[in-house]
Amino acid sequence: MADPDPMDARRRFEALSPAFLEVTLPRASDFDAVALLRKGNPEEIARVPERRNLFFGRAKDEQAKILITLKTSETEENLREILSSIELVVTAHATDAVPQGNGSPASASGKHDLVSQTYPGSSFLDVVPLGDHTYVVFEPTLPLPRPRARLQRPAVYFTATVKLAADVRRTSRRNQKDYLKSYEPLPANILEPLNHDPALRGSNVYLSETRVTKVTPPKPINLDDVIKPIRGASKRAYPAVPALFTRIRYSTLPDHIIASLHVETSQAIAGSVEIKGVNFSLDKNAIEPLAALPLPLQTHSGDDTIFLYKIPAGSSKQSSRSRPLSVTIDAIAKLDQGSTVNLSIVMETQLDSSDVDNAPKKTYTWSRPMNASSHHKSLSIQSTNRPPTRDTTSSTAPEPGVIFTLTGPATTVINQDFTLQVQCNNRSPRSRRFALVMLQPREPLRSTALSQNTQPDTADLIASIFNAPLLERIKPQDVLDLNPDVRIGPLPAGACFDTMLKFRALKVGVLDLGALRIVDLEERRVVDVRELSEVVALEAES
DSSP: OOOOOHHHHHHHHHHHTTOEEEEEOBSSTTOOHHHHHHTTOTHHHHTSOBOSOEEOOSSOOBEEEOEEEEEESSOHHHHHHHHTTEEEEEEEEEEEEEEOSTTOOEEEEEEEEEEEEEEEGGGOSEEEEETTEEEEEEOOEEEOOOOSSOOSSEEEEEEEEEEEOHHHHHHHHHHHTSSOOTTOOOOOBTTGGGGGOGGGTTOOOOOBGGGTTOOOOOOOOOGGGOOOOEEEEBSSOEEEEOSEEEEEEEEEOSSEEEEEEEEEEOTTOSEEEEEEEEEEEETTEEOOBSSOOOSSEEEETTOEEEEEEEEEOOOTTOSOOEEEEEEEEEEEEEETTSOEEEEEEEEEEEEEOHHHHHOOOOOOOOOOOOOTTTTOSSOOTTOOOOOOOOOOOOSSOOOSOEEEEEEOOSEEETTOEEEEEEEEEEOSSSOEEEEEEEEOOEEEOOGGGOOTTOOOOHHHHHHHHTTOOOOEEEOOOSEEEOOOOEEEEEEOTTOEEEEEEEEEEOSSEEEOOOEEEEEETTTTEEEEEOOOOOEEEEOOOO
């Protein structure tokens, strides 16, 4: 099909100008305006139930589906020919609906442009002739960002404009300016008398009189050359509220960061929100979640969903500590009023990894030499000597010694066995011998924790009389220890040794394995390791 003549397209659009443009937001997502027009009920479009409110977020949130109807007296044939030469501009404006007082309606104050998009005229849904008029139906989708201005009660309304396409307007103006107007004299040369001066030796000097004398105001715009667009606007402003609240929190570890993405469903949601996908990226690289939640995920008003991500620490060679972090959430809101709204939330921020790079790594130091009975698995509860071992963080670089690496499964099943792998690497210059003992978790009994109605135990009362340390109560076990005392060695210098510790899960949830006591059998020193692998016990599948 050949391109339409620009001048012909201009004449056709001028004939189209007396048209009427109607902008609405139907409440029902499956509203079919074309079917109503074909049934001969165009007035039903103006009476269709509309949306109560809209949703916006940090960057862009709701993909608003707008119904725009163009009503004209042109024939269907002429209208289809001109549609390829026009464009539809849809703009969203935000205003603040501030109540004037008790019982008074809200008034709009100010206007803030949110977003504007241009759609080609060929993107129409259908052209329906009805009686003496012809209707063109458009259903554009417009993303709604949050207004930059702080509005107390934000409300959004839409405007639509139909005008000639930009390329057609440029071609029309260019065709009109191809040639100069006929019989137009050139401006006079005010330096022409100097051309006969012998001192200039025949030099031709020229200065147009328009450079000096023409100071007339600009030529007024000819209203006949202006093409008036067709404008329309929504009948009301729709209150806008956030659909999902998002925030990110960080937990710094020695070599990485645990980021928790909190997604809370707004209390204004009357219905449900289905989270279809979450994309978490750092430096434009996708970050996999620690525990992948099954998507799509159904949430309701007030629900708070947390997604966990493990972010590796940045390289020390990076000159900039700040790294771009981007989060994209795709969701669908299914409202009780019958609307289905597509949500797309984009959150961009900067991650400062300087705290991660400077965080010291956890190290342990040996205790003072102990007596022979201190490392036994079942300690005497009447003993007044507490184990002198202490978990400390070394502030200086430690000497080459022994490295223990503990690895366990992420999940297990209740009443089933699982293993904790222990690897010992002897980096010291001499042979070493060790013993591994699992200690049950204990709860210290504090005197301030005793209520007035609670009588202290007899053993605790005797201990307080003789100024002895308060006794420790053994917590209910989360796991059953199935290990005897494990012996390692003699382990030569530079050698490695692997062993397994076996447990059985007794409860559902995060398991407290207790502490692993490492005993140096030669120097009779111990160290207690409490930062063991986190294992989550799940219910057995039926």
